[in-house]
Structures are given as structure tokens and as C-alpha cells.
Amino acid sequence: MLTSAIAPHQLLKKSAFLLVVKVLASLLALIFHYLLAKQLSPSQFGLFSLAMTCLMFSSVFAKQGLDQVMLRFMAKSTVDEMGKLYWIIVIYALLSACVVALLIVFGFTFMRDYSPPDEQLALLVPLIAVLTIIQTFLGINSSALNGKEHAISALLFSGLITFVVAIFLLWYAPVNSAYQALMYFTYAAVIAVVLSFIFVSAKLSPEIWQIKNGDRYDIGKNFFQIFTVSRQVLIISLAALATQQLSILILANYVSLAELAVFSLALKLSLLMSYPLMVINMITAPKYAKLYHNKKYNEFNHLAKSSTQLLFLIASLGVFLLYLTLDDILSYFGPVYLGSAVLVKILLIGQWFNLATGSSVSILLMSGHEKLHRRNTLYLTSVNIMALFIFIPVYGLMAAAIITMVAMAIKNLVSLYFVNKLIYSKTECLECVNK
16 A cells, blocks of 8 residues: 655665566676677677567567556456456567568568578578567567566566576587577576466466456457557557667668677667666556556656756766676677777666656656647657657767667656646646545
8 A cells, every 4th residue: 555655765665675686687688698708709790680679679569568458457457357458469469470470471482582681680681570470479468467566476577587597508618609599598488488387377367368248348448458458559669669779770771880889889788778767657657547547646646856866866866876887798798899889878877867857757657647648759750750850870889879878868858847737736736626
């Protein structure tokens, strides 16, 4: 039960163990990419990074925003509604993921008739298709667990188990190609997705297996509601991914794979800063959905403002420490990657805004303002994409870093503006009326 106020130190205490787990996951991700950078040539590491970026985009298309829908709907669902909602979303996600996977394979086959592809990239396409399905279910099951406030279990399937297994494989049998690296990642993801279904059955059972006869009449209505919300969230998710990752796909046409590897590593290191935000969102997102649904606006505001204060402090301290230690960190990856230091520093500014503005995007989504956020995101992302296409061919890696940083800063500031305008002010007025 939430109290009327949650101070930043209380929120930090609640999230301390989760933060440790997420930091461990980020450390494992760093070790995984460190081992790859050591075992692969820069060009092969760049090819692997390109494949993983393609996987991110295909997974977002496959999930159709259903991971966020699962989180929001499960958070406010009753025991009787839980099983129905879970299976509607899982079946919907299965169909979507299979369609996207088939489009990847047949689309690549169609394109190779007109433009001879890189043979090494051709080998990776089937693995990307399989991983698209696997990553979709990992996202859905992680959100289902998080929606019912099993945050630690949810964190296990947001990368931790996958990286543990992948690191073990790399340590036991080093790789020398991007294909082998992606194959190891596939093995690890298969183990993680099997475990995710076991955890969902254990944590949410018997509720998820209970679909009563009366529920069948509501399935069409529930599906339409889920479909409507997921359309909005899909666009938002794609736009967010484009802001952070589209630069890699565009750069692939203008720079060497070795240069792409340098930028990819810079982006990966800067993204580590976003992990505290992910942890706070895992704790607060289901609470936002519940509080707003139950019209507990005062508690909603206190939680939102407390989390923003905490994230501002973490962002400022984190960026300061990374600026001081960045050269030492990069030196472990090898001299070829030392040139990415300036790129990381630029990207870290964008991550500072990402954290310092708090969970503004999550607040808008969990309070039902996904249409507004989708509209804002579409406008800003369109400008961002045009800038990438205009400046990357001329200025290369530096343009990609600066445009990505500016886009992240502006998007988060716009989201914070609307949170202040539509959430804080509105909920305070509604609280007064209800009293």
C-alpha cells in the first residue's frame, strides 16, 4: 500500500536490490561486448552490431507495443481478468512475431535478386528471424511479471539470463565470426525464453490458467481495446528506438564496419546510463497505472515527483563519474576503440536528459495519454530522421552522435512539459474536487 508521500530516499531503498540486479545485468552486457570486441575483428564486431540493431527493430515490430500493453493492463487487472488478458496478448504476439520473422526471410530473399548481399550478412538473416520471435516472448513475459509487481523476476528476462549464458559460451569456446557470436546469443535467448514461461506459470499460476466460460464473450471487446492501445504504443516504441538506434543503420551505408563498431560501442556504453531509469520504471509503472485507474491522484503526484528527484541525482552523479573514468574503460577494449571517447561524451549528455526528466514517458503511457505522446513523438522523430539522412553522409560519426543526443534531450523535455501540464496540474485539481 502506498503512503501519501514517498521520499526519494524511500524510493531508493525500495529499488536498491533491483538496482543491484540491473547493474549486474549492465555489467554482464559490458563483459559480453568486451569479450566480443576482443575475440572478433573490428569489421566482424561491426557486423554483429548491425545484426543486433536490425533485431531491435524487428522485435519492436513483432511486439506491436504489446509489452507495454501487458504491463499496463496486468497492473490494473483483477485475478479473474488476468488469464484472459495474458493469453489474448500472447497469442496476438505469437501471430505478429511469426509474420515479421517470415517477412525478414522472404524480404531478404526478394531483395537479393536485385542487389547481391554481403554473404556474411546473409548467414545472419535466419538467426535474426528466429531471435525476433524469441525476444518478443521475452518482452511479453517480462512485462507480465512486472505488471503483477514481480520486478526481480521480470529483470531476469530483460537480458540478465541471456547474457550469463552467452558469456559462458564465449568464455568456454571463443568465436571468430559474427555468425558464431549471434548463434551463441540465440542459444542463450532460447534458454531464457523457456525459463520465462516457467517463471510466469510459477508466479502467476493458477490465475493465468483460469479462463471462465463467461470470459469468452468479452474476448472480442478486450482484443479490440488491446489492439487500439498497442497501435499507439507501437509507434511510440518505434520512434524511441529510431532516436537511439537508427543512426547505426544509416551509418552502415557511409562508413566501414570497423567505424560502425566504434560508434556501436560508444552507443552501448552511453546506454548503460539508462539502466537506473529502467529500474525505477519497473517499480513505478505498475503503480502509476493502478493509482491513476483508482483516481488516487495525490499519491500519483508524490510518486512521480519523488522518482524524478531521485533520477536527477543519479543522472548528474553518473555522468560525472563516467566522464572521469571513460578513457580507462575504453582502454580495456583496445586502442582501436579509444577514438570513441568523444562520441560517448556527446551521447551521455542525451542520457542525462533521459534520466534527469524522470519517468515522464512512462507517466504519460500509464495514465492513458499515449495518443498525445504518439503525436509529439512522430513530429520530433520525423525531424530527427531527416537530420540523420542529411548530415551523416557529410559528417559521419560525429553527426550521428550529436543528432542522437539532441533528439533525446528534446523528446524528454517535451514529455516533461506535458507531464507538468496534463498530469501534475490536472491531478491536483481533480484531487481537490474529489475531496
